[in-house]
Amino acid sequence: MxxxxxxxxxxxxxxxxxxxxxxAFLIAKEAISDSVMNGLTAVSTNQRQQIESMFAHYKVDLKxxxxxxxxxxxxxxxxxxRDPVDRLVMNQILVDRLDGDSDDEYFDIHDTKGSIVASxxxxxxxxxxxNSMLDGILISVGPVDTSDGVMSVRMSEPIVFDGRTIGYVxxxxxxxxxxxxxxxxxxxxxxxxxxxxxxxxxxxxxxITSLRFNENGDFxxxxxxxxxxxxxxxxxxxYHGSGTDLIDYRGERVFGVYHFIESANIGLAVxxxxxxxxxxxxxxxxxxxxxxxxxxxxxxxxxxxxARYLVxxxxxxxxxxxxxxxxxxxxxxxxxxTDEVGILSETFNVMAERxxxxxxxxxxxxxxxxxDLRRSNQDLEQFAYVASHDLQEPLRMVSSYTxxxxxxxxxxxxxxxxxxxxxxxxxxxxxxSLINDLLLYSRAGRQEETFEEIDMxxxxxxxxxxxxxxxxxxxxxxxxxxxxQVVADRRQLVxxxxxxxxxxxxxxxxxxxxxxxxxxxxxxxxxxFAVTDNGIGIDPAFxxxxxxxxxxxxxxxxxxxxxxxxxxxxxIIERAGGSIRVESIPNExxxxxxxxxxxxxxxxxxxxxxxxxLRAAS
Amino acid sequence: xxxxxxxxxxxxPGDVRLTIEALADAKISNDISVASDGVEALExxxxxxxxxxxxxxxxxxxxLNMPRMDGRELLGIIKDxxxxxxxxxxxxxxSQSEKDILESYDLRANCYITKPVDLDQFLVxxxxxxxxxxxxxxxxPGRTDQAA
Numbered sequence: 001m002x003x004x005x006x007x008x009x010x011x012x013x014x015x016x017x018x019x020x021x022x023x024a025f026l027i028a029k030e031a032i033s034d035s036v037m038n039g040l041t042a043v044s045t046n047q048r049q050q051i052e053s054m055f056a057h058y059k060v061d062l063k064x065x066x067x068x069x070x071x072x073x074x075x076x077x078x079x080x081x082r083d084p085v086d087r088l089v090m091n092q093i094l095v096d097r098l099d100g101d102s103d104d105e106y107f108d109i110h111d112t113k114g115s116i117v118a119s120x121x122x123x124x125x126x127x128x129x130x131n132s133m134l135d136g137i138l139i140s141v142g143p144v145d146t147s148d149g150v151m152s153v154r155m156s157e158p159i160v161f162d163g164r165t166i167g168y169v170x171x172x173x174x175x176x177x178x179x180x181x182x183x184x185x186x187x188x189x190x191x192x193x194x195x196x197x198x199x200x201x202x203x204x205x206x207x208i209t210s211l212r213f214n215e216n217g218d219f220x221x222x223x224x225x226x227x228x229x230x231x232x233x234x235x236x237x238x239y240h241g242s243g244t245d246l247i248d249y250r251g252e253r254v255f256g257v258y259h260f261i262e263s264a265n266i267g268l269a270v271x272x273x274x275x276x277x278x279x280x281x282x283x284x285x286x287x288x289x290x291x292x293x294x295x296x297x298x299x300x301x302x303x304x305x306x307a308r309y310l311v312x313x314x315x316x317x318x319x320x321x322x323x324x325x326x327x328x329x330x331x332x333x334x335x336x337x338t339d340e341v342g343i344l345s346e347t348f349n350v351m352a353e354r355x356x357x358x359x360x361x362x363x364x365x366x367x368x369x370x371x372d373l374r375r376s377n378q379d380l381e382q383f384a385y386v387a388s389h390d391l392q393e394p395l396r397m398v399s400s401y402t403x404x405x406x407x408x409x410x411x412x413x414x415x416x417x418x419x420x421x422x423x424x425x426x427x428x429x430x431x432x433s434l435i436n437d438l439l440l441y442s443r444a445g446r447q448e449e450t451f452e453e454i455d456m457x458x459x460x461x462x463x464x465x466x467x468x469x470x471x472x473x474x475x476x477x478x479x480x481x482x483x484x485q486v487v488a489d490r491r492q493l494v495x496x497x498x499x500x501x502x503x504x505x506x507x508x509x510x511x512x513x514x515x516x517x518x519x520x521x522x523x524x525x526x527x528x529f530a531v532t533d534n535g536i537g538i539d540p541a542f543x544x545x546x547x548x549x550x551x552x553x554x555x556x557x558x559x560x561x562x563x564x565x566x567x568x569x570x571x572i573i574e575r576a577g578g579s580i581r582v583e584s585i586p587n588e589x590x591x592x593x594x595x596x597x598x599x600x601x602x603x604x605x606x607x608x609x610x611x612x613x614l615r616a617a618s
Numbered sequence: 619x620x621x622x623x624x625x626x627x628x629x630x631p632g633d634v635r636l637t638i639e640a641l642a643d644a645k646i647s648n649d650i651s652v653a654s655d656g657v658e659a660l661e662x663x664x665x666x667x668x669x670x671x672x673x674x675x676x677x678x679x680x681x682l683n684m685p686r687m688d689g690r691e692l693l694g695i696i697k698d699x700x701x702x703x704x705x706x707x708x709x710x711x712x713s714q715s716e717k718d719i720l721e722s723y724d725l726r727a728n729c730y731i732t733k734p735v736d737l738d739q740f741l742v743x744x745x746x747x748x749x750x751x752x753x754x755x756x757x758x759p760g761r762t763d764q765a766a
Contacts, residue, residue: 392712396735397632403737404639432735 001315002307009303013296021288028284033244033255036277040257041242043185044270047194048259050181055263058155058173065097065107066157066169075109075159075167078117087125090118105152109159110168117167153178153264175208182209191273195248197232198266205232208266213250231256235267244274313341317348329356384442388435395435399428430562434550437564441549444568444575449489451599456483456529459490460518463497467505474505480518486527487599492572497531499569500592504533506559509587526578526595534589543582569594622648622752625675627659627692628710629684633733637679637710640744646752651675656687660695663702675705676757679747680727682711682718690721697726704758708747 065071071093078086094107098120108128109118115127153173158165182194196208231246235258242257248271256271313336320333332352335345402425410418460480464471471478478501501516508514517532538546538553545551547570552563573580577597584590624641628634634652641648651672653659661667663674678696682689689709696702706728711718714732722730731747734740751757 392735393630396712396733397630399735400636400737400740401632404636407737429736436735 002311005307005311006300006303009299010296013299014292017288017292017295021292024288025281025285029278029281032278032280036255036272037242037244037257039187040255040270040272043187043194044257044259044268047181047185047270048261048268051178051196051261051266051268052263054177054181055153055155058153058171059157061097062155062157062169062171065094065171066159068093071109071169072159072161072166075111075117076161079111079166087118091120091122094118094120105172105174108170108172110156110170112165112167179209185270187272189272189276191252191254191276193248193271195232195235195269195271196266197235197269198264199236205236207232207249211249231258231269231271232267234258235260235269238262244277246271309337309339310341313337313345317341317345320348320352324352324355329359381442384438388439388442391435395428395431399425399432402428433562437562437568441564441568441571444495444571449492449576451487451489453485453487454490454493455485456493456520459493460497463494463501466494466498467502470502470505474508474514476505476508476514476516478516478518481520483518483520483529484522484527486596488596489576492576493596496569496572496594497529499565500531500594503565504531504535504590506561507535507590508533509535523595526597528593528595530591530593532589532591537586537588537590538582538584539586540584543584546582547580622646622677622757623673623675624648624650625653625659625662625678626650627653627656627678627684627689628681629654630681633681636737636740637744640741641748644745644748644752646748648748648752649673655684656689656692656695659692660687663696663705677751678705678707679710680707682709682713682722690718690725693722693725693727706751706755706757708751710747 071090074086074089074093077083078090090109094109097107106120106124108116108120108124110128111117116124119125152175154170155173156168156170159167159169178196182196185192185194191212193212194209195211198206198208200206229243229246231243231248231254234241234243234246238260240259242255244255246254246256248254248256253274254271255274255277256269258267258269260267313333316333320331323331329352332349333345335342335349402421406418406421406425410421413421457480460483464478497518501518504516505514512534515534518529519532520527520529522528542553546553547566549567550563551567552559552561570580573594573596578595580592580594582590582592626634626637628637638650641650651662653662658669659678662669662672665672680689680693689711693707693709696705696707703726709722709727709730710733711730712733712735719730731743734743
């Protein structure tokens with residue numbers, strides 16, 4: 001039971017806690033992911049706004065230049081006359097503009113063919129390779145000067161006169177501000193990063209912001225179109241989206257949110273490593289496992305404690321009760337607590353003690369009673385024997401001399417004398433008979449027994465031969481089927497059968513031939529015999545009386561006998577450990593059933609005597 | 619007809635009379651002497667005391683239970699005595715006890731008879747005794763010289 005308790009406890013706790021842990025974990029993961037994604041979304045949205053605002057700001061500044069009437073006039077004039085003064089004027093204005101904004105690097109003014117006609121940096125004047133404005137792209141971001149790898153933002157704005165574009169003004173900002181936007185957000189932690197990417201003329205992806213995880217700081221890279229879920233390429237698809245299963249340039253799994261900023265043709269991706277995003281979960285997971293282990297151990301310990309304080313005592317109590325019921329009356333149980341179990345144990349002990357004591361008392365009482373009984377029986381037996389033996393002698397005198405009188409003087413005295421003598425003789429004879437039978441009865445079952453394997457058929461043949469003359473004169477038929485073999489005392493069996501069959505012959509019906517049947521059937525440790533006759537039968541009211549000593553159901557004139565036969569038979573049978581009963585229908589017949597215990601051949605006389613003594617008392 | 623001398627050792631007068639009555643009808647004429655206990659019987663057999671002229675019996679009918687000296691003791695003495703041991707002793711007693719039977723034969727009684735309680739049967743038994751012991755059986759011849 002203890003094992004069951006512990007296993008059940010452990011199993012249940014681990015199962016339950018595991019389920020809870022898993023659910024908690026999943027919920028936590030969901031929550032954390034949501035939280036991270038929300039954060040990323042907020043950051044990216046904020047950054048996008050900042051970038052767009054930055055561009056707007058740049059545009060406003062640029063428009064100040066493109067809308068400057070002096071510039072417009074000068075450009076118009078220059079395009080027409082190519083007057084160097086116009087250039088100088090424009091240059092000066094550009095230089096002045098530059099000072100106002102620390103972020104600007106230079107201003108260029110292009111003609112419609114693309115050549116730079118004026119600039120804040122005179123070195124730029126000349127044909128330009130920068131044709132983006134001709135492509136319609138007014139903002140381009142990317143490194144112009146690859147030697148120091150610094151990113152820049154270039155913006156162009158058309159200069160319009162009279163509804164016609166006469167040129168462009170381009171400004172180049174350093175990319176510092178963009179970089180700051182990209183890197184300056186809360187919640188970057190260890191792996192958070194904003195990528196700003198664009199597609200180059202070859203269709204490859206270009207990294208505009210510096211890469212956090214690249215020591216070289218080489219952020220101008222092109223990569224061939226990468227695999228699915230690559231956050232950089234997703235950012236350039238033109239759609240806004242997010243995902244928790246994206247991959248970055250390191251091949252790491254990231255959570256990310258991406259935007260496409262159409263005005264600048266750049267993609268914005270804010271990401272954080274999945275590992276870092278879900279890092280709280282590790283702690284949670286660890287914590288849950290530790291909790292499961294601790295709680296399980298606690299439950300197992302509790303189970304052990306329960307086992308020790310509840311199950312074990314109950315087990316001990318059960319075993320003590322079992323062994324007590326099996327006969328060990330000295331079994332007790334140790335009391336180790338004061339709770340209900342302790343009380344139960346205590347109570348059991350008290351009860352067992354009382355039972356044991358009572359049993360011992362009973363045993364000793366039985367023993368002393370048995371001794372008394374045995375002695376009393378012996379006294380009785382002795383008395384019966386001595387009495388009947390000593391009575392014999394004087395009785396013999398009376399009997400013999402009355403008979404002698406009768407012999408010698410019958411006919412010589414008067415009729416009265418004859419009659420008187422007759423009654424005296426008769427009385428003496430009957431007394432003789434009674435004493436004889438009393439002696440027989442007192443001796444019955446007390447003689448030494450010898451147990452041997454007996455062939456019952458042989459026993460019956462002996463009996464029938466003893467009764468031969470009576471059987472013949474009564475014209476009886478006796479039959480018996482195959483009788484079993486039993487281990488018992490032969491003399492007793494002969495005596496019993498002789499008595500019963502003798503009775504059947506004596507109490508035969510007058511109007512039909514007497515037929516006696518003997519049969520037997522086996523019981524578990526004994527054999528039941530039956531003697532059936534078709535005689536006069538017995539009134540059911542008297543079936544107990546007939547086994548009583550000297551009890552008769554008929555007058556002396558009808559059937560002779562002292563009425564001791566069945567009492568003797570019953571005594572012999574019961575002394576031998578069996579029982580006798582009768583079933584009878586008046587005027588039809590009777591059947592006497594008796595059991596004979598089948599014994600081992602080694603006689604156990606001591607126990608036998610003891611049992612016999614007890615039987616005699618009943 | 620030769621006379622047979624029988625010594626009846628019996629303490630109950632009633633039984634003595636019965637036995638005598640029974641033997642009265644015997645075919646062989648017999649003369650019965652009676653001793654009422656072992657001491658008397660011994661005096662009789664040794665011709666001592668009152669019985670100086672006693673005739674040596676040819677048959678002794680012996681009861682077992684008697685006062686002073688009982689039949690068992692007497693039997694032992696008789697059968698040990700060179701002079702007396704040849705006399706057949708028929709133990710005639712009411713006892714049916716196996717112990718008594720065995721003891722008697724042990725003490726070399728010639729036979730043991732239980733007295734029937736019924737008179738008729740008793741008469742039959744006594745008749746049988748005298749038939750057997752007095753007519754069928756050859757009794758030892760009487761010794762002519764009794765004194766050494």
